[in-house]
Amino acid sequence: MWIYEKKLEYPIRVSYTNPRLAKEVITQYGGPDGELAASLRYLTQRYTMPIPQAKAVLTDIGTEELAHMEIVAALVYNLIKHASVDEIKAAGLDDYYADHDRALYFVNAAGAPWVASYIQSKGDPIADLHEDLAAEQKARATYEYLIQLSDDPDVTDALRFLREREVVHFQRFGETLNLVHEWMDSKNVF
Amino acid sequence: MDQRRRDLLCIMELEFAAIDLNLFLDTHPEDQRALADYNAVSQELMRAKMAFESRYGPIMNFGCGISHGTWRWVEEPWPWELCFNREE
Numbered sequence A: 001m002w003i004y005e006k007k008l009e010y011p012i013r014v015s016y017t018n019p020r021l022a023k024e025v026i027t028q029y030g031g032p033d034g035e036l037a038a039s040l041r042y043l044t045q046r047y048t049m050p051i052p053q054a055k056a057v058l059t060d061i062g063t064e065e066l067a068h069m070e071i072v073a074a075l076v077y078n079l080i081k082h083a084s085v086d087e088i089k090a091a092g093l094d095d096y097y098a099d100h101d102r103a104l105y106f107v108n109a110a111g112a113p114w115v116a117s118y119i120q121s122k123g124d125p126i127a128d129l130h131e132d133l134a135a136e137q138k139a140r141a142t143y144e145y146l147i148q149l150s151d152d153p154d155v156t157d158a159l160r161f162l163r164e165r166e167v168v169h170f171q172r173f174g175e176t177l178n179l180v181h182e183w184m185d186s187k188n189v190f
Numbered sequence B: 001m002d003q004r005r006r007d008l009l010c011i012m013e014l015e016f017a018a019i020d021l022n023l024f025l026d027t028h029p030e031d032q033r034a035l036a037d038y039n040a041v042s043q044e045l046m047r048a049k050m051a052f053e054s055r056y057g058p059i060m061n062f063g064c065g066i067s068h069g070t071w072r073w074v075e076e077p078w079p080w081e082l083c084f085n086r087e088e
């Protein structure tokens, strides 16, 4: 069960219409290291975690990633909602516009749609948690590239918040991996 | 910034503290100091949400809040329609 809260996790500011920046930022909505992939990965891996703390971590981080997906969507929405067709063409967002107008859709920066093969659910908690650690680092790196590409300090502020959360998630997944190793040692599981 | 945005910011700050403490507690469930902080923040957050809801309508759906007068859940703005630009 999930409850919706009528608020974002972090307050966003968008200074001006900027379809060029929207075209890059949308990769964290539907790209390989984006927030949809993150949330679905954790929320589907949780079922086969062997210890209660790992089930809690994957449930809670997966849920927080849904909130991040919503922040990214709100950024993209506000960056393009007032864009003229001429501005959209100039930004190279015309291919996207042909299929989606100014609606939100799950694509990477190059326009390729989200695919389930971005994520894995292996059933082996060590393999899954290592994937999660790598996923957090890839998301952190993507936010750093987006910060370099951003010419809007207000959007950069939200990207910094999202980057920081990936660092925290990496830390929690590392602790979870240690707890699973301890559990395996205590059980002599190989 | 209007009063509604200021009130919402206060809720966002409290809830962010709760989220971060929650994740920490998931891997440190025996940490009594973090637990005391989590419980204190959660109580303050619940109070702030109840005060917000009585002025502006429900902030959570499906029975997690009360709507006074009319069903105010449907009222705008939705989260993506609300920017926190300094001049607003």
Ligand SMILES: [Fe+2]
Pocket (backbone or CB within 6 Å): A038, A065, A136, A139, A165, A166, A169
């Ligand atoms: Fe994350």
